[in-house]
Amino acid sequence: MxxxxxxxxxxxxxxxxxxxxxxxxxxxxxxxxxxxxxxxxxxxxxxxxxxxxxxxxxxxxxxxxxxxxxxxxxxxxxxxxxxxxxxxxxxxxxxxxxxxxxxxxxxxxxxxxxxxxxxxxxxxxxxxxxxxxxxxxxxxxxxxxxxxxxxxxxxxxxxxxxxxxxxxxxxxxxxxxxxxxxxxxxxxxxxxxLVADQFQPDPDFVEPPGQITIVVLARLAYRKGIDLLVATAPRICEAFPQVKFRIGGDGPKLIELLQMREKYRLQDRIELLGPVRPTDVRSVLTKGSIFMNTSLTESFGIAMLEAACAGLYVVSTRVGGVPEILPQDMISFANPDADDVFRAIEEAVKIVSMGRHDPLRAHARVKSFYDxxxxxxxxxxxxxxxxxxxxxxxxxxxxxxxxxxxxxxxxxxxxxxxxxxxxxxxxxxxxxxxxxxxxxxxxxxxxxxxxxxxxxxxxxxxxxxxxxxxx
CATH class of the missing domain: 3.40.50.2000 (Glycogen Phosphorylase B;)
Incomplete structure (x- = not known):
């Protein structure tokens, strides 16, 4: 041309x-x-x-x-x-x-x-x-x-x-x-x-023994399914004592997340990071093992692609164009309801706990897919x-x-x-x-x-x- x-x-x-x-x-x-x-x-x-x-x-x-x-x-x-x-x-x-x-x-x-x-x-x-x-x-x-x-x-x-x-x-x-x-x-x-080299996994990061960190990065709004997150996070924390949440983002649903954390006394299990600068996204992602997306509508879902590139195993609602992003063995899908989201997280925790997900291999695969x-x-x-x-x-x-x-x-x-x-x-x-x-x-x-x-x-x-x- x-x-x-x-x-x-x-x-x-x-x-x-x-x-x-x-x-x-x-x-x-x-x-x-x-x-x-x-x-x-x-x-x-x-x-x-x-x-x-x-x-x-x-x-x-x-x-x-x-x-x-x-x-x-x-x-x-x-x-x-x-x-x-x-x-x-x-x-x-x-x-x-x-x-x-x-x-x-x-x-x-x-x-x-x-x-x-x-x-x-x-x-x-x-x-x-x-x-x-x-x-x-x-x-x-x-x-x-x-x-x-x-x-x-x-x-x-x-x-x-x-x-x-x-x-x-x-x-x-x-x-x-x-x-x-x-x-x-x-x-x-x-x-x-995405530029895959900007989302390389941290080779020095190792989860504390017996701990799994779930990362959520999204605008805290209804369309992003934050109501599902509010409904499932307490159940996940109760069922899996080794799980902790790191939630980044800002929006009208922040108050509901704060109320949920206060109601169930999960201040030590759910960390709210507030707005995350683009330059800090990788550092937040590489401090976790599972990325959770609860969107109700999504045309593509670049945040999930960035998380997979950073080495995280992805859990997402099966909406819009999300099923087109990643291979089936790199993501667990759930219907947009609380029970199925909980089931998908349970599946992801088992996969990560058993060491069946390799962050470096996931990064290499995403880099070969997207350019x-x-x-x-x-x-x-x-x-x-x-x-x-x-x-x-x-x-x-x-x-x-x-x-x-x-x-x-x-x-x-x-x-x-x-x-x-x-x-x-x-x-x-x-x-x-x-x-x-x-x-x-x-x-x-x-x-x-x-x-x-x-x-x-x-x-x-x-x-x-x-x-x-x-x-």
């Missing part, structure tokens, strides 16, 4: 830290390493994270002055974002937009505006959503409107692909039979991954197919948008028409000749220390955050 100018767009990026944020950063870093130019467009973070910043190795980030309203997501702005978007993609000579996350308003709007500039679009969905509650219904309709004219969609698991296809209506009828449908051929599955270089190559192939495909005309986009439904179709089509008028307005009153185009780019020679011939190293987003500087 020829070097391409790519813009990653999402509400979720540094200085926040999470699965989506780390995915965008690592993918951008490896794309830069392979010769592409990559920038990131996201919203601002008070008090002073606004404007242009640089992250290692040479990733330029535009922080648009939009505040987040909830969970780091911005309010859909549509036309307010257009002037910023136009200025950035023109001055940076962007030819491909890659948006991330279903709840990212900036990602949806970037895909909506891109066709006006002849820019091709790719969308990656990182999460699973339902179909029944009001929030999911609204989010799914917004997603369907955005993906109606996107050039390609990437999902992080096969389960996530099924979920996204249904939510985004990424299928078409075959023949005259309305029940005969087929998934669009522009939907791909590319799993998440950012392979993920980047697969993503490049998606980009290449998109850039070589024929783009849709405005008339075809309007026709496809009208098919969204009796109410959503006309609404989205109206937005599409008004967007075109606003674009012409900007073209007239802010001519392209007045834009300050980028003419000098980062010197690739500054990446020599990242070349495989000298050092096979790529910083994590946690390491890069300390080097962020205004442009």
């Amino acid at each position: 020829h070097p391409t100018n790519i813009a990653m767009i999402s509400d979720f990026f540094h200085p926040n830290v999470g699965g989506v944020e780390n995915h965008i950063y690592m993918l951008s870093s490896y794309l830069i390493r392979r010769g592409h130019k990559v920038i990131v467009i996201t919203h601002s973070h008070p008090p002073d994270r606004v404007g242009v910043r640089w992250l290692l190795p040479c990733l330029k980030v535009y922080y648009i002055p939009f505040p987040a309203i909830a969970s780091s997501a911005t309010l859909p702005n549509f036309f307010t974002f257009m002037p910023y978007f136009r200025n950035i993609v023109l001055r940076e000579h962007i030819s491909l937009i890659h948006a991330h996350a279903s709840l990212s308003s900036l990602g949806h709007e970037g895909i909506l505006h891109a066709h006006l500039f002849g820019i091709r679009t790719v969308f990656t969905d990182h999460s699973l959503f339902g179909f029944a509650d009001a929030a999911s219904i609204l989010t799914n309709k917004l997603l369907a409107g955005t993906l109606r004219n996107v050039d390609a969609v990437i999902c992080v698991s096969h389960t996530g692909r099924e979920n996204t296809v249904l939510r985004g209506e990424l299928y078409h009828q075959v023949g005259d039979d309305p029940k005969s449908i087929m998934v669009n051929d522009n939907v791909y599955v590319i799993p998440n991954t 950012w270089g392979a993920v980047t190559e697969r993503t490049e192939r998606v980009y290449d197919s998109v850039l070589k495909s024929e783009s849709r005309s405005l008339q075809e986009r309007m026709h496809r948008t009208m098919q969204l439904g009796l109410f959503a179709g006309p609404i989205y089509t109206t937005i599409l028409i008004v967007e075109c008028i606003f674009f012409l307005f900007l073209e007239h009153f802010w001519p392209r000749e007045d834009i300050d185009y980028v003419t000098q780019h980062w010197d690739d020679r500054n990446l020599t220390k990242f070349d495989s011939g000298q050092a096979d190293y790529m910083p994590s987003v946690a390491e890069a955050q300390d080097t962020s500087r205004p442009a």
Whole structure:
């Protein structure tokens, strides 16, 4: 694939830290390493994270002055974002937009505006959503409107692909039979991954005689199944006197964990670490033998992959894309109910106690399964197919948008028409000749220390955050 100018767009990026944020950063870093130019467009973070910043190795980030309203997501702005978007993609000579996350308003709007500039679009969905509650219904309709004219969609698991296809209506009828449908051929599955060398087991760590430590690292929220943890932890401690818990994370369910620990007087058996910095994740994981995940929904589950890479045996609820992550002999599954979670922990304690799980071998296996270089190559192939495909005309986009439904179709089509008028307005009153185009780019020679011939190293987003500087 020829070097391409790519813009990653999402509400979720540094200085926040999470699965989506780390995915965008690592993918951008490896794309830069392979010769592409990559920038990131996201919203601002008070008090002073606004404007242009640089992250290692040479990733330029535009922080648009939009505040987040909830969970780091911005309010859909549509036309307010257009002037910023136009200025950035023109001055940076962007030819491909890659948006991330279903709840990212900036990602949806970037895909909506891109066709006006002849820019091709790719969308990656990182999460699973339902179909029944009001929030999911609204989010799914917004997603369907955005993906109606996107050039390609990437999902992080096969389960996530099924979920996204249904939510985004990424299928078409075959023949005259309305029940005969087929998934669009522009939907791909590319799993998440990690840098295995950053999660090496601690060869010097040995559990105290007769003790087994269960590690939990998650956001303490309902979706992560913390209610299951609260219900099963006392039973586990009672049944297995040798078991201790180390729980890291923060969230609304922290109070319930504190109350549970106080009620059953388990202060010496359950250690609550609070928020854990990304740079400290490995040190927390390598001080345990079993990793416990009780999520109620999970598209991929990068935390479990990190734990397995660090040498822990994994216990998880069988939800979403979790069964696709690890081989059967490295994980014990449970249904999302307290009795079955207890059974799975009992199985894991027996496996670890009998020495049937080798941390170093587990790390080597995960390292052979997952690699950012392979993920980047697969993503490049998606980009290449998109850039070589024929783009849709405005008339075809309007026709496809009208098919969204009796109410959503006309609404989205109206937005599409008004967007075109606003674009012409900007073209007239802010001519392209007045834009300050980028003419000098980062010197690739500054990446020599990242070349495989000298050092096979790529910083994590946690390491890069300390080097962020205004442009």
